[in-house]
Amino acid sequence: MFDNNIKILVIDDMMTIRKIVKKTLGDMNYKNIVEAVDGVNAWDVLSKDKSINLVLSDWNMPNMTGLELLVKIRADAYYKTIPFIFLTAEADIAQVKQAITSGADNYVLKPFSLESLKTKMTETYSKVKTRIAA
Amino acid sequence: MTAAKKLPQAEPKQFNFQLHETVSSLHIENCARQLNNIPEGSTVTFDFLKVNSVEKSCYSSINRLRNLLQKNKSFLKSENLSKALHAQLKTDGVLVLFHEQKPESKPAPKLDVKFITPFITGTLNALKVQANVEAKNKSPYLKDHQNFDVDIAGVLSLVSDAFVGSISLCFPKMTFLKICEGLFGEPQAEITPDIQDAAGELLNMIFGAAKAELNDKNNYEIKRALPTVIVGNSLKLKQSSGPTIVLPFESEAGSFHLEIEIVDKG
Secondary structure (H helix, E strand, O other): OOOOOOOOOEOOOOHHHHHHHHOOOOOOOOOEEEEEEOOHHHHHHHHHHOOOEEEEEEEOOOOOOOOHHHHHOOOOOOOOOEEEEEEEOOOHHHHHHHHHHOOOOOOEEOOHHHHHHHHHHHHHHHHHHHHHHH | OOOOOOOOOOOOEEEEEEEOOEOOHHHHHHHHHHHOOOOOOEEEEEEOOOOOEEEEHHHHHHHHHHHHHHHHEEEEEEEEEOHHHHHHHHOOOHHHHHOOOOOOOOOOOOOHHHHHHHHHHHHHHHHHHHHHOEEEEEEEEEEEOOOOOOOOOEEEEEEOOOOEEEEEEEEHHHHHHHHHHHHHHOOOOOOOOHHHHHHHHHEEEHHHHHHHHHHHHHOOOOOOOOOEEOOOOOOOOOOOOOEEEEEEEEOOOOEEEEEEEEEEHH
């Protein structure tokens, strides 16, 4: 599983979800959290802070969607291998497929429980640990 | 002399090409080289998701490819065109080369069990999983200028090719505060700006689940939407011309309801 000291970027236009995600991560002992309100804000945060280790992002946001942000991240020389998990209410099969083919490492559907988020983060870690160690 | 047996025709296929950041004529020619002898009636899709720019020099290559496909009764489609690229290709007269399949015009769905059930299950699930609140749905009914005790509502527009409408998730103050207590893990005394968007987020979850089911099973092609939140004392949500169904719920946090309105674009 991801080390408890990692820095996690939580991106959602709804303050409610950022609060809930932050609390849930806190219950899992992840305390090093930064927030962004949409893809544009997130890109700004990533550009200025090179110590982020994991991105948890909503899909449907104003200004820049989570998908558009993902494409930008995967094209970036520094952050292209960063683990990226969608945390979204968008449950259409076609969208899930699109997320994965665009480079997302995992997909958590809202509503979510601590258990479901923990399971997905564990899965993601198993998948990406070789990539992030390199 | 026996008649020659007609060989069975190959089934049409789908060919998807994820285009590069910069689309050049060489790139298009490379794609075209992979499309020799494709079955009649096939579809070739260019995915523009990762594209930042399209060189004008590739327009003639796209035109050549489109003409070849047309001779084969096959189609060239585009996907994930950004607004800027869409505008560029339209201005340069290239957008018309991509086949725009008009969706079959479907009638608007009826506000029947098949349509409303995903919203009911989405609501019960969202409250249970995210807020740890058990709720039960009561019998739905058509809205007819009833007065409801609504102090906060999440609202979003329903948009599909065949219909438009709206969904409103409506709460009295005390019910909303109790649900927020379940969401955040601590009691809430007032509906403050910090917690208001919970009404929008809960609706977002309900809509996401219902949309997926309605689109995947019934092909309604309901589009994504961003919710807004209305806050006030004793709100009266305006009833418009379309029929509106009320889905009432009872819960350990109190009562609340969902309103769904559909108008046929016809």
